[in-house]
Amino acid sequence: MAEPILVTGAAGFIGFHTVLRLLQAGAHVVGVDNLNDYYDVSLKQARLRELDNFKDFTFIKEDIANFEGMEKLWKEHGPFKQVIHLAAQAGVRYSLKNPHTYVQSNLVGHLNILELCRHTEGFEHLVFASSSSVYGKNKKLPYAVEDRVDQPVSLYAATKRSGELMSHSYSHLYGIPQTSLRFFTVYGPWGRPDMSPYIFTDAIIKDKKVPIFNNGDMKRDFTYIDDIVSGVLAVLETPPKRENDEGIPYRILNIGNNKAENLMDYVGAIEKALGKKADIELLPMQAGDVKETYADIDETTKLTGYKPTTSIDEGIPKYVAWFKDFYGEE
Numbered sequence: 038m039a040e041p042i043l044v045t046g047a048a049g050f051i052g053f054h055t056v057l058r059l060l061q062a063g064a065h066v067v068g069v070d071n072l073n074d075y076y077d078v079s080l081k082q083a084r085l086r087e088l089d090n091f092k093d094f095t096f097i098k099e100d101i102a103n104f105e106g107m108e109k110l111w112k113e114h115g116p117f118k119q120v121i122h123l124a125a126q127a128g129v130r131y132s133l134k135n136p137h138t139y140v141q142s143n144l145v146g147h148l149n150i151l152e153l154c155r156h157t158e159g160f161e162h163l164v165f166a167s168s169s170s171v172y173g174k175n176k177k178l179p180y181a182v183e184d185r186v187d188q189p190v191s192l193y194a195a196t197k198r199s200g201e202l203m204s205h206s207y208s209h210l211y212g213i214p215q216t217s218l219r220f221f222t223v224y225g226p227w228g229r230p231d232m233s234p235y236i237f238t239d240a241i242i243k244d245k246k247v248p249i250f251n252n253g254d255m256k257r258d259f260t261y262i263d264d265i266v267s268g269v270l271a272v273l274e275t276p277p278k279r280e281n282d283e284g285i286p287y288r289i290l291n292i293g294n295n296k297a298e299n300l301m302d303y304v305g306a307i308e309k310a311l312g313k314k315a316d317i318e319l320l321p322m323q324a325g326d327v328k329e330t331y332a333d334i335d336e337t338t339k340l341t342g343y344k345p346t347t348s349i350d351e352g353i354p355k356y357v358a359w360f361k362d363f364y365g366e367e
């Protein structure tokens with residue numbers, strides 16, 4: 038059997054799709070997730086039920102912040118030479134209410150993964166999910182990996198940037214090949230209920246007010262899940278190399294759609310897919326949010342061939358169709 042690939046956060050939105058694609062390609066996957074209740078656990082369980090159809094999938098419920106548990110998992114089901122590390126406390130707004138969980142999952146958990154990779158002979162590649170939120174208060178667009186990123190506007194962003202820096206130090210010290218991928222607003226079927234596609238779709242269906250922050254003056258580089266997964270897997274197969282004794286096998290890449298969409302156009306695409314108008318409530322900017330995100334993906338495309346192909350006009354109807362089916366809405 039092929040060597041197992043570890044995917045952390047396997048019951049999560051991106052983790053689920055990543056595992057599914059790997060299994061469809063014939064890989065042997067071990068998934069770990071603590072199934073926390075940040076959002077509806079039954080959605081995480083439903084994703085896992087889909088994955089359970091594959092015999093080459095093993096799921097372990099564990100907290101990545103628990104080092105002993107992770108060490109045991111590594112011994113019993115590994116060692117893992119390829120790791121896709123997606124488990125994290127996500128969400129910008131929640132980090133204002135629950136800061137400690139971000140430090141546990143995103144810093145302590147991240148260190149645990151680094152330590153386990155460090156002690157794995159012949160380790161090949163750790164791909165880590167960072168975020169466009171690290172660009173924080175930056176004004177220059179599109180956001181490029183060469184830009185300074187020392188002005189985070191949320192603790193979530195600060196933990197993601199810290200994860201990138203911790204990774205850099207481990208690649209430097211121990212030669213672990215690593216890529217930190219800065220994801221830009223991912224959407225699609227099986228998406229998270231704390232994100233705008235769910236909130237908007239749900240509100241329109243149920244005739245509730247649709248909250249639009251910063252009076253709608255926002256732009257997002259919305260990226261369709263299938264494009265993200267293609268990018269993650271292409272990156273996994275192209276680990277950075279240590280060019281010479283000085284070289285550090287570490288890189289940071291953006292992974293977005295390379296197109297900043299107006300928030301109102303996005304709402305329009307959902308209205309069109311539902312055949313129903315939104316009752317919009319314009320609200321001020323929220324703490325921790327940024328006004329615009331837009332990814333420069335040239336380097337990612339050059340290194341891995343990554344090329345997103347799904348526009349919101351194509352992706353949103355797929356999301357809405359899944360939503361209606363999953364939640365039983367007409």
Ligand SMILES: NC(=O)c1ccc[n+]([C@@H]2O[C@H](COP(=O)([O-])OP(=O)(O)OC[C@H]3O[C@@H](n4cnc5c(N)ncnc54)[C@H](O)[C@@H]3O)[C@@H](O)[C@H]2O)c1
Nearest residue numbers: 046049050051070071073100101124125142166220222223
């Ligand atoms: N979805 C996006 O738009 C987006 C954008 C930027 C970055 N990211 C990053 O991508 C990754 C995946 O995001 P997602 O949208 O799939 O989120 P998600 O919340 O659906 O998935 C994360 C999964 O990790 C699990 N998890 C959290 N803490 C854990 C811990 N301590 N131990 C074990 N499991 C734990 C959760 O239960 C969840 O199932 C995250 O690191 C997130 O920060 C996502």
